[in-house]
Amino acid sequence: MDIRFIPQEEIDKQLYNSCVHYATNGSLYGYDWYLNATAKEWDLLVEGDNYVSAMPLPKRRNWLGRTYLTQPTLVPDLAVYSVKPLSPKRIQAFWDAIPESYRGGNLTVEPASVPGHSGRFTVTAARGEALFLNQSYEEITDAFPPGYYDRMARAEAADLLPVPVLKPEAFAEFWLSVHGSGGENEWKFHAMQRIMYQILHRSWGNATGVQTRDGELLAVSFNAYSHGRVFPLFRAESARGADAGAMTLLYDTLLRSHAGRSLKVELLP
Structure with a gap:
C-alpha cells in the first residue's frame, strides 16, 4: 500500500478536499479550511497519487521541540478518509505509517478508523448517537x-x-x-x-x-x-x-x- 507523508505546506488542497468530500466516511471536520481554523498545524498521510485515502495529523510541539498528535479544539473526531473500503488492514497501515518524529499523543477518530494496534498513540473512538x-x-x-x-x-x-x-x-x-x-x-x-x-x-x-x-x-x-x-x-x-x-x-x-x-x-x- 503506497502511503506517503506530506507536510502541511505541500498538501494539494483540491485532491485532499475531494477525498474528504467523496469518502464513505467523509465529515465536515476533515476539510482543510476547517482544520486550518482549528488545528492550525497539521500534516497528512495519503494513499496513491490521487489521494484516494487520507489521514490528517494535527500536531503540537512541546518545549523540547518534540512533535505529538493532538486533538484540535472544536473537532469532535477525525478519520482515515477513504473512497476505498475501510478494511482493518488499510486503517492499520495508516497508523503504522505515521513518522517516528511523532513521538506519541492522542486522537479521537470515528469508530471505523480505530486501529487494531495503536502503538505509541492513544486512540479514542468517537461516541454519540x-x-x-x-x-x-x-x-x-x-x-x-x-x-x-x-x-x-x-x-x-x-x-x-x-x-x-x-x-x-x-x-x-x-x-x-x-x-x-x-x-x-x-x-x-x-x-x-x-x-x-x-x-x-x-x-x-x-x-x-x-x-x-x-x-x-x-x-x-x-x-x-x-x-x-x-x-x-x-x-x-x-x-x-x-x-x-x-x-x-x-x-x-x-x-x-x-x-x-x-x-x-x-x-x-
Missing part, C-alpha cells in the same frame, strides 16, 4: 423520554419564538456571554466565527436561535449540512433559556422542518 430523520416527525419523537416533552411544555408556556437567522457575530457574542470570556474561550470565540463564515460562504449551514417575545435571546445553534448529516457545530443556552426549555424547542424546530428527509443528526442529550 445519530438520529435518522427519514420518518415523520411523530415517528422520530415517539420514543423520546418524558423529560423532552416536559421541556417542550415549558417552552410553550414561556411563549418563545424561533429566530431563523442570526449573524455569526451575534451568535458568537451570545456564546461568549454564556460560557464566559478569557482563556481558551477567547480563542473559540474567534475560531467559531471563522468557521461559520466559511460555511455560510458555501451555503452549507445557518445560525438559528430562540428568543422571548421582548427579544431576549435564550438559545442558539449553528447547524452545518454535509455528508448527509446535520452538524450542530456550536450551541449555547442561557440559564433562563434552560429553565424555559429553549434549547429543546430549538432542536424540536429542526426535527419538524427536516422530518422525512434523508439526513441524520446528533441526538440531543
Whole structure:
C-alpha cells in the first residue's frame, strides 16, 4: 500500500478536499479550511497519487521541540478518509505509517478508523448517537423520554419564538456571554466565527436561535449540512433559556422542518 507523508505546506488542497468530500466516511471536520481554523498545524498521510485515502495529523510541539498528535479544539473526531473500503488492514497501515518524529499523543477518530494496534498513540473512538430523520416527525419523537416533552411544555408556556437567522457575530457574542470570556474561550470565540463564515460562504449551514417575545435571546445553534448529516457545530443556552426549555424547542424546530428527509443528526442529550 503506497502511503506517503506530506507536510502541511505541500498538501494539494483540491485532491485532499475531494477525498474528504467523496469518502464513505467523509465529515465536515476533515476539510482543510476547517482544520486550518482549528488545528492550525497539521500534516497528512495519503494513499496513491490521487489521494484516494487520507489521514490528517494535527500536531503540537512541546518545549523540547518534540512533535505529538493532538486533538484540535472544536473537532469532535477525525478519520482515515477513504473512497476505498475501510478494511482493518488499510486503517492499520495508516497508523503504522505515521513518522517516528511523532513521538506519541492522542486522537479521537470515528469508530471505523480505530486501529487494531495503536502503538505509541492513544486512540479514542468517537461516541454519540445519530438520529435518522427519514420518518415523520411523530415517528422520530415517539420514543423520546418524558423529560423532552416536559421541556417542550415549558417552552410553550414561556411563549418563545424561533429566530431563523442570526449573524455569526451575534451568535458568537451570545456564546461568549454564556460560557464566559478569557482563556481558551477567547480563542473559540474567534475560531467559531471563522468557521461559520466559511460555511455560510458555501451555503452549507445557518445560525438559528430562540428568543422571548421582548427579544431576549435564550438559545442558539449553528447547524452545518454535509455528508448527509446535520452538524450542530456550536450551541449555547442561557440559564433562563434552560429553565424555559429553549434549547429543546430549538432542536424540536429542526426535527419538524427536516422530518422525512434523508439526513441524520446528533441526538440531543
